[in-house]
Amino acid sequence: MNIGIVGLGLIGGSIGLKLQKYNHIVYGLANNETNKQKALERKLANHVSCDPGILNECNLIILALPIRDLTNPSEEIIKAIPKDSILTDVGSIKEPIISIWEKLHPLFIGSHPMAGTEEKGVNAGYEELLKDAKWIITPTAKTNKNAISELSKLINSIGCEVCITSPKEHDQVLSLISHLPIFLAACLIETADIKENPSLLNLAHQLASSGFADTSRVGGGNPQLGLDLAINNQIYLLQAIQSFRQNITSIENLIIKKDWDGLLKKLNNSKESRIDFCN
């Protein structure tokens, strides 16, 4: 099976490396000559071109583009995708992307590998990014059953675990476990960035250690990704932020009232609940 990857950034590049390790033949579409050369140097795909025609012989194509390019697809790419190829994307939101691509391509199926770092671009991908990753497939009533089966086989063949859910449930759950953390982390950094007191800020810079680094990590990621998530998952993200704001206000009130039993109970509950998320 010839596999096409549109976009060889963090996710596309990592998938390209992983697929080749498992002896798949990969055709990569780069967005400019510089990236094409870098992608070839880094061997992100067996063949790399800036000409969408490279997709012509592909049986399965992965759109590894930024969300905004998935929700505003280029005519050139749409035209280059063979009508009988299985097509998927890797975007962190699913409903807006699927609603567009299902109309454009009969064999489209939304998917999303759960992997990422703060890096982006053609230098960012690495094979280990996808090690033991869960890869979510989000079929709809219209999705071709054979496409689900073929995509699942491919995902399993590179050591990732397929997880099937609906686009809606994906976006709702991701708003809590993935999109909300980005905005909390960004807000934590903003709160600690006490520019009005330069000497204290300097001390904060010196003393911040692993706790701050970990809690703020996803706030140091690609700002465009955060923005695209807010634009495309607005309703669920706002629900998540509102729920969080109520919870932090509740903690604030416990501290104001010196309700230490109540506060300890909350901290105990969170510690215990976390085990099911991070085991």
Place this chain on the structure above:
Amino acid sequence: MNIGIVGLGLIGGSIGLKLQKYNHIVYGLANNETNKQKALERKLANHVSCDPGILNECNLIILALPIRDLTNPSEEIIKAIPKDSILTDVGSIKEPIISIWEKLHPLFIGSHPMAGTEEKGVNAGYEELLKDAKWIITPTAKTNKNAISELSKLINSIGCEVCITSPKEHDQVLSLISHLPIFLAACLIETADIKENPSLLNLAHQLASSGFADTSRVGGGNPQLGLDLAINNQIYLLQAIQSFRQNITSIENLIIKKDWDGLLKKLNNSKESRIDFCN
């Protein structure tokens, strides 16, 4: 120099291992026979006892106790500390601890190594915890100059970097970079723990990956520590939470108003600011 460590949990045990690596002789005080045996098995100190008398011959003593035991010190331990020994603690808050111990011991000097994990107890310590750690010393006007010098020498001798600031500035800065993250992380876990929708919660458990794990990590730590920080750093912690709440409300409003330029600016600022905290 004979060094005493009172308490051989995560921090005390790690310091014991590190000091021995650099050929210091370490006397450890354990709180019960079981912990004494475990500490001896793990070689957390050269000598371990449950009898505070073990401190009698020590020139420098490190109180590696939970905050509540530092702010409510036992008479037995106070009596066992030689009057001419240099004494420090390792608590994550400084003003409340120093105000008590400065009255009890003329050669007391508050300090705080910037290191930690979510573990606690006699099995938790490991030498690498303190690798290249910053170790804050917080002298007051009353602090003996020789004590500062001797403690600094000891800290440098085990490869840690001394950082000197006031107790007040320590507590203020730590409220932002260390204590606030604990409560945000706990709140994130509470928000994602959607018990009212078991099937969605099950999906969240399956899909949570490194972003959620990192952002929530310090919310999975020792609940008693979080409580002690709230009790003893109440004013600064509340200021930090209030500032954070304003910032998250501001992000919420940007999303509601679809002010994408404003949101992107915030995300860009946070990404850029983070570099100074985590370089």
